[in-house]
Amino acid sequence: MxxxxxxxxxxxxxxxxxxxxxxxxxxxxxxxxxxxxxxxxxxxxxxxxxxxxxxxxxxxxxxxxxxxxxxxxxxxxxxxxxxxxxxxxxxxxxxxxxxxxxxxxxxxxxxxxxxxxxxxxxxxxxxxxxxxxxxxxxxxxxxxxxxxxxxxxxxxxxxxxxxxxxxxxxxxxxxxxxxxxxxxxxxxxxxxxxxxVPSEDYIVPIGKGIVRREGSDVTIVGKLLTMYQALAAAETLAQEGISAEVIDPRTLVPLDKELILASVRKTGRLVVAEEDNRTCGWAAEIAAMVAEEAFYYLDAPIARVSSIDTPPPFAPVMEAFYLPSADKIVDAVHKLMGKN
Amino acid sequence: MSGQAQSLLDLYRTMLTIRRFEERANALYMEGKIPSTLHLYIGQEAVATGVCAVLKRTDYVLSTHRPHGHAIAKGVAPRDIMAELYAKVTGCCKGKGGSMHAGDIRVGMPPAVAIVGGNAPIAAGMALACKFQKNGGVAVSFFGDGAANEGAVHEALNMAAIWSLPVVYVCENNLYGASTSFSTVFNIANVADRAPAYGIPGVIVDGNDVEAVREVAIEACARARAGAGPTLIEAKTYRLCGHSRSDPLTYRSKEEEAVWRARDPLVIAAQRLKERGEASDADLARVEAEVKAVIDEAVAFAETSPDPLATDALKHLFVGESA
Incomplete structure (x- = not known):
C-alpha cells in the first residue's frame, strides 16, 4: 500500500x-x-x-x-x-x-x-x-x-x-x-x-471517531496535532503504569459522542486536549457534554489542556508556553490520578 | 412573470401586483397578522419588473432584505410569499425565512440575502456555475446604494469582471441607505461611475420607467449570455415608503417626496399605455380587478394555512445524509 x-x-x-x-x-x-x-x-x-x-x-x-x-x-x-x-x-x-x-x-x-x-x-x-x-x-x-x-x-x-x-x-x-x-x-x-493510503476509492464517514490507543485508566481526547501529543503522553504514562485511552474524534460536527462517552464510562477520567484557546472552547464543549451525560461514571474532575487565552505569541519560548504539549497532557493526567 | 416578450400592459400588471401585494401586507401587518418587520418596495417596482421580464425561469435572482418585488417579478407565487409573511408552513420557505428571506429556488430565486451586500459574491458564484455548466444561464444581483459601499460588492464585481461571468449587478439607488442619504456616503455622483474601475460597462437608467429598465437589462443579459461579462446597472429610483415599518421618514423633505411621487412608476406606465392607445381606463380597471383577485386569494391561502409545529425548528439544518 x-x-x-x-x-x-x-x-x-x-x-x-x-x-x-x-x-x-x-x-x-x-x-x-x-x-x-x-x-x-x-x-x-x-x-x-x-x-x-x-x-x-x-x-x-x-x-x-x-x-x-x-x-x-x-x-x-x-x-x-x-x-x-x-x-x-x-x-x-x-x-x-x-x-x-x-x-x-x-x-x-x-x-x-x-x-x-x-x-x-x-x-x-x-x-x-x-x-x-x-x-x-x-x-x-x-x-x-x-x-x-x-x-x-x-x-x-x-x-x-x-x-x-x-x-x-x-x-x-x-x-x-x-x-x-x-x-x-x-x-x-x-x-x-x-x-x-489505499489507492482505491474509499471514504471515512463524517461523524465517526476512532480509538487510537486502548487504555483503562484515563481517556484523552485529542485531534489534529494534539492527537499525536496525546499518543506521546500515553506512551510516557504507560511507563509509569498508567493506561491511557486516546480518542481522535476526526469529525467535530456532528460529533461521535457515543465513542467518547463509552470510553469515559470505562476509564472514569477525561482529559481533553486542544490547540484552540481555552475559554468557551471546543474542549469546554466536550467537557460539558460528558458532565451532562456521564457524570456518575467520573472518578475525577474533567481536565482541559488548551492554549492560553491570548493571541498566539511569536517568540518560540512564549509560543511553547501558549501551546498544549505531551508534557502538559501528562501533567493533567497526573493531577487526575492524584500524583504530584 | 418571466420568459416570453411581454407587453407594457403585462409589465404594468406585474408592477401592480407587487404594489397591491405590499399595500395589503402593510395593512395586515397593522392588524397584527404578520409577526415580522416589512421592508416595502413601494416606488421601486419598475426595477424588479423590468429586469426580471428579460430572465428565464432557470436564471437566478439574488435579492435583499427588501425582496417581495423581486420575488413576485421572478415568478414566486404571491400566495406562497404571503403565507411566508404569515409564518405559515405553506410559505415559500416553510415558515423558516420570513419577509427578509422570501424566495423559491424552483423559479431560480434562493432565499433573499438580508446581509447588505452579501448576495453579490453569491451571484458571482451562481454565474460561475452557469459558465461551468455551459447552460446559458444568467445570475442577477439586486442591491441598494447602501450595499454598494460593502467590501463584498467590490470583491464580487472584480471577480465577475476578470472571469467574464454571466452576471448582472443591478444597483437600485433609492437615495437612502436606511436614513443615510446617498450624498453623505459617496464622493461621486453615480454608483455606475465605479464600473470603469472594474473594466466593465456601467449603465444609468431611470428606475421608474419599466421599459427603460427592460431595455438596459436586455443588453446586459445578452452581453452576459454571450460570455462578454458583467454589467453594472444603476437604476435611479425612490422608496415611496419608509425603510421598514418603524420608519417615520423624518429625514426626507416633503418636497423631495412629492417630486418622486409624481414619478410613480405605475403612473408613468399607465399614462404611457393610454397615450399609445394600448390600454383604456376600462382595461386598467380590469387589470386592477384581476390583481385584487390574486391578492385576495393569497391572503385567504395564508389565513387558512396551518402553522408549523414548534419542533419543525429541528428540520432542514442539513440536507440528506449522503456521505
Whole structure:
C-alpha cells in the first residue's frame, strides 16, 4: 500500500474526486498558478496541469469573494473545494460561511443545498498571531456547518472525499505541522506523519471517531496535532503504569459522542486536549457534554489542556508556553490520578 | 412573470401586483397578522419588473432584505410569499425565512440575502456555475446604494469582471441607505461611475420607467449570455415608503417626496399605455380587478394555512445524509 504524507493524501483525494465528478472544482488563492506554490502548503500542486486553470481556479486576494463564489456555485449545482491560505483568514469571510452557507438550507425550508468544502490550515508555527490560530470552536459553534479534522493521511483522503460528496457545507481543518509539505513549503519542527493510503476509492464517514490507543485508566481526547501529543503522553504514562485511552474524534460536527462517552464510562477520567484557546472552547464543549451525560461514571474532575487565552505569541519560548504539549497532557493526567 | 416578450400592459400588471401585494401586507401587518418587520418596495417596482421580464425561469435572482418585488417579478407565487409573511408552513420557505428571506429556488430565486451586500459574491458564484455548466444561464444581483459601499460588492464585481461571468449587478439607488442619504456616503455622483474601475460597462437608467429598465437589462443579459461579462446597472429610483415599518421618514423633505411621487412608476406606465392607445381606463380597471383577485386569494391561502409545529425548528439544518 502506498505511503503518503497528509498533503499528498489530500491532493490524491482532490484528484480522484475531480476525475470522478465534473462538478468538482478547486477555488482559492495561489492554488493553480503555473510555477507557483500549489496553495500555501502544496496540497493542490500539479492539479492545474492535469485539470486546467478553469477547474483549479486562482482568485484575487478576496476572501469574501472566493467564499461567496463557492457558496453560490454550490447552490447552483457545483461541488467547490475552496481553501483559505491560513485558517485565520476565515474571519475575513465569516459572513459568507456563518450567515450564507450555514443558513441557506435552513432558511429555504430544506430546498436549497450548499455542497461546498472549505479547507483551512490551522496551528501555531512561529508566524506570529495572525497566521496561527486554531478556529475549531468558532466554526463548530455555527449551526449548519459540518466540521472535520483529519490527523492521518488515511483520514485526510477519506474525510476530504466524504466532505466533497456531502450535500452540506463542510469545513476541513488541517494542521500545518502534519502536512509533510516538501521543498520551500516544508515546516520547521513538523511532525509530518506518513501513513498508508489505499489507492482505491474509499471514504471515512463524517461523524465517526476512532480509538487510537486502548487504555483503562484515563481517556484523552485529542485531534489534529494534539492527537499525536496525546499518543506521546500515553506512551510516557504507560511507563509509569498508567493506561491511557486516546480518542481522535476526526469529525467535530456532528460529533461521535457515543465513542467518547463509552470510553469515559470505562476509564472514569477525561482529559481533553486542544490547540484552540481555552475559554468557551471546543474542549469546554466536550467537557460539558460528558458532565451532562456521564457524570456518575467520573472518578475525577474533567481536565482541559488548551492554549492560553491570548493571541498566539511569536517568540518560540512564549509560543511553547501558549501551546498544549505531551508534557502538559501528562501533567493533567497526573493531577487526575492524584500524583504530584 | 418571466420568459416570453411581454407587453407594457403585462409589465404594468406585474408592477401592480407587487404594489397591491405590499399595500395589503402593510395593512395586515397593522392588524397584527404578520409577526415580522416589512421592508416595502413601494416606488421601486419598475426595477424588479423590468429586469426580471428579460430572465428565464432557470436564471437566478439574488435579492435583499427588501425582496417581495423581486420575488413576485421572478415568478414566486404571491400566495406562497404571503403565507411566508404569515409564518405559515405553506410559505415559500416553510415558515423558516420570513419577509427578509422570501424566495423559491424552483423559479431560480434562493432565499433573499438580508446581509447588505452579501448576495453579490453569491451571484458571482451562481454565474460561475452557469459558465461551468455551459447552460446559458444568467445570475442577477439586486442591491441598494447602501450595499454598494460593502467590501463584498467590490470583491464580487472584480471577480465577475476578470472571469467574464454571466452576471448582472443591478444597483437600485433609492437615495437612502436606511436614513443615510446617498450624498453623505459617496464622493461621486453615480454608483455606475465605479464600473470603469472594474473594466466593465456601467449603465444609468431611470428606475421608474419599466421599459427603460427592460431595455438596459436586455443588453446586459445578452452581453452576459454571450460570455462578454458583467454589467453594472444603476437604476435611479425612490422608496415611496419608509425603510421598514418603524420608519417615520423624518429625514426626507416633503418636497423631495412629492417630486418622486409624481414619478410613480405605475403612473408613468399607465399614462404611457393610454397615450399609445394600448390600454383604456376600462382595461386598467380590469387589470386592477384581476390583481385584487390574486391578492385576495393569497391572503385567504395564508389565513387558512396551518402553522408549523414548534419542533419543525429541528428540520432542514442539513440536507440528506449522503456521505
Amino acid at each position: 502506498p505511503m503518503m504524507s497528509i498533503a499528498e493524501a489530500l491532493r490524491l483525494a482532490i484528484r480522484e474526486e475531480m476525475e470522478r465528478d465534473p462538478r468538482v472544482f478547486c477555488i482559492g488563492e495561489d492554488i493553480g498558478v503555473t510555477g507557483g506554490f500549489g496553495g500555501a502548503f502544496t496540497v493542490t500542486l500539479g492539479l492545474s496541469e492535469q485539470f486546467g486553470h478553469e477547474r483549479v481556479l486562482d482568485t484575487p486576494i478576496s476572501e469574501i469573494g472566493l467564499a461567496g463564489a463557492a457558496v453560490g456555485a454550490a447552490m447552483a449545482g457545483m461541488r467547490p473545494i475552496a481553501d483559505v491560505q491560513y485558517g485565520d483568514f476565515l474571519f475575513c469571510m465569516m459572513d459568507q460561511l456563518a450567515n450564507q452557507a450555514a443558513k441557506m438550507t435552513y432558511m429555504s425550508g430544506g430546498t436549497v443545498s450548499v455542497p461546498m468544502v472549505m479547507r483551512a490550515p490551522v496551528g501555531s508555527t512561529r508566524r506570529g498571531s495572525q497566521h496561527a490560530q486554531s478556529l475549531e470552536a468558532f466554526m463548530c459553534h455555527v449551526p449548519g456547518l459540518k466540521v472535520v479534522a483529519p490527523a492521518t493521511a488515511y483520514d485526510a483522503k477519506g474525510l476530504l472525499k466524504a466532505a466533497v460528496r456531502d450535500d452540506n457545507p463542510v469545513i476541513v481543518f488541517e494542521h500545518k505541522l502534519l502536512y509533510g509539505s516538501k521543498g520551500a513549503r516544508s515546516e520547521k519542527g513538523a511532525l509530518s506523519p506518513v501513513g498508508e
